[in-house]
Amino acid sequence: MRPVARRLAGALGAALVLAVAVPPLAGAAGWAATAVLGPSVRCPAPLQRSGLTCAATPPITAHRGAYALIVEMRVAGTRRACVGISVATRTVAGLNQACAAPGRLARLVERLGASDAAGLRIAVFLTSGSSSRPIAPQRGPVAQRVGLRLLAP
Amino acid sequence: MRVAVATCAGDDVDVDSPLLLDALAGVGITAELAVWDDPSVEWDRVDLTLVRSTWDYAPRRDEFLAWARARRRIANRAEILEYSTDKHYLADLAARGHPVVPSHFCDRGERPDVPDGPFVVKPTVGAGSIDVTRYRSDEVTAARAHVARLHAAGRDALIQPYLESVDTRGEHALVFIGGAFSHAMTKGAMLNVDGGARTALFRRERMSVTTPDPDARAVAERVLADPRFDDLLYARVDLLASDEGWLILELELAEPSLFLTHVPDAARRLARAVRSTLEA
Incomplete structure (x- = not known):
């Protein structure tokens, strides 16, 4: 196994926006309104001495009806950064990751059904960004700031 | 460590x-x-x-x-x-007096014997619901062809009646960590979920945390009380309700999903059990 730190050498200064959006009402345009999940967090979290998850939500009920989970990450540092998300509801669970180059926006969209409304849990963690290895949380060498917001009806 | x-x-x-x-x-x-x-x-x-x-x-x-x-x-x-990892263990459990879903093993070279009513054909070695199919009683020809395909691929087959209770009461999955009961889940019938509902990154199951029926928990605990299973770090016992009581569908000791995303405390329990194992 290769050292984790070597694979994480690029994780600097990423900003992440985590959003849940629902389809517009009939006749309306655009996505529905937002709710803030929490203030921006650091990844790893401040004073974090153990654990690999930067931020995790308690179970929430996000919406009524089908919706899409949108994750946006903008890297403010000078190196490419990658963040993973774990999404679980009462009916689905999944992992994904997004990487972004400095100054660029990365976006993930996961479409979820009406049956996935309740019990939504989201966790955010740093990843290596490897597409050939399983998505897994990694320990980052340098703290980075992560914004976490929830868009909900 | x-x-x-x-x-x-x-x-x-x-x-x-x-x-x-x-x-x-x-x-x-x-x-x-x-x-x-x-x-x-x-x-x-x-x-x-x-x-x-x-x-x-x-x-x-x-x-x-x-x-x-x-x-x-x-x-x-x-x-x-x-x-x-070989479902022939169900015959072993039955021989030891544990209640298991009626299981007809159709090993290579044998002809399939299907039960009355709907039934399920699965490989004796398999993970998840891959190559598992539910058949109606009038689909025996298709089921035999399924068994023949498994045999041709060098795999033995297992034929079990489809218990209708899975549609109404679901399947109970009881998770044990470090030898102790951790949590239980009710699983909807995966075999009723079309393939399109599953994507690469998302596992879609009708799943919820539940308090297990005391009789179901007793069946699971009796199985795991076997001295052979004294040092299990994790285990999952899947059970179905029947008119005769709770029946063991699977004893998952290799690579079961433990549904940690539903019960985050269970991840911490497993971590502590791993540490205890390493310190022993």
């Missing part, structure tokens, strides 16, 4: 892994996901190999078991993995 959490390559992701790795780090264990058949992994550098999501072993079970036997320390033990 270093632990390799064994998984598989590809898109069949283990959604429990971030929680587990986080929990292991929380108890002071350096852990990393490692693909079980990745030749670049240096298994000797870890104190324990924890088998978790090696879901692609079925077509290469012999290779998988050889890999497990070669590990200096692995959980669950290689002998347990061998036992649990």
Whole structure:
């Protein structure tokens, strides 16, 4: 196994926006309104001495009806950064990751059904960004700031 | 302390892994996901190999078991993995007096004998619901063809009646960690979910945390009370309700999903159990 730190050498200064959006009402345009999940967090979290998850939500009920989970990450540092998300509801669970180059926006969209409304849990963690290895949380060498917001009806 | 959490390559992701790795780090264990058949992994550098999501072993079970036997320390033990990865263990459990779903094993060279009513054909070695199909009583020809395909691929078949209770009461999955009951889930009928409902990154199951029926828990605890299972780090017992009481559908001791995303405390329990194992 290769050292984790070597694979994480690029994780600097990423900003992440985590959003849940629902389809517009009939006749309306655009996505529905937002709710803030929490203030921006650091990844790893401040004073974090153990654990690999930067931020995790308690179970929430996000919406009524089908919706899409949108994750946006903008890297403010000078190196490419990658963040993973774990999404679980009462009916689905999944992992994904997004990487972004400095100054660029990365976006993930996961479409979820009406049956996935309740019990939504989201966790955010740093990843290596490897597409050939399983998505897994990694320990980052340098703290980075992560914004976490929830868009909900 | 270093632990390799064994998984598989590809898109069949283990959604429990971030929680587990986080929990292991929380108890002071350096852990990393490692693909079980990745030749670049240096298994000797870890104190324990924890088998978790090696879901692609079925077509290469012999290779998988050889890999497990070669590990200096692995959980669950290689002998347990061998036992649990071939559903012939259901016959062993039945012979020991445990209630199991009626199971007709149709090994290579044998003709299938199907029960009255709807039934299920599955390979005796398989992970998840791959190659598992439910048939109506008027679909015997298709079922026999299914068995023939399994035989042609060098696989034995298992035929079980489809218990209608799975549609109404679901399937109970009781998870045990470090020898103690941890939590229980009610699983909807996976066989009623069309393939399109499953994507590479998302496991879609009708799933909820439940308080297990005391009789179901008693059945599971009796099975695991067997001295052969004294040192299990994790176990899952899947049960179905029937007119005769709770019946064991599967005894998952190799690579069961533990549904940690539904019960995050269970990840911490497993991490503590791993640490206890390493300190023993």
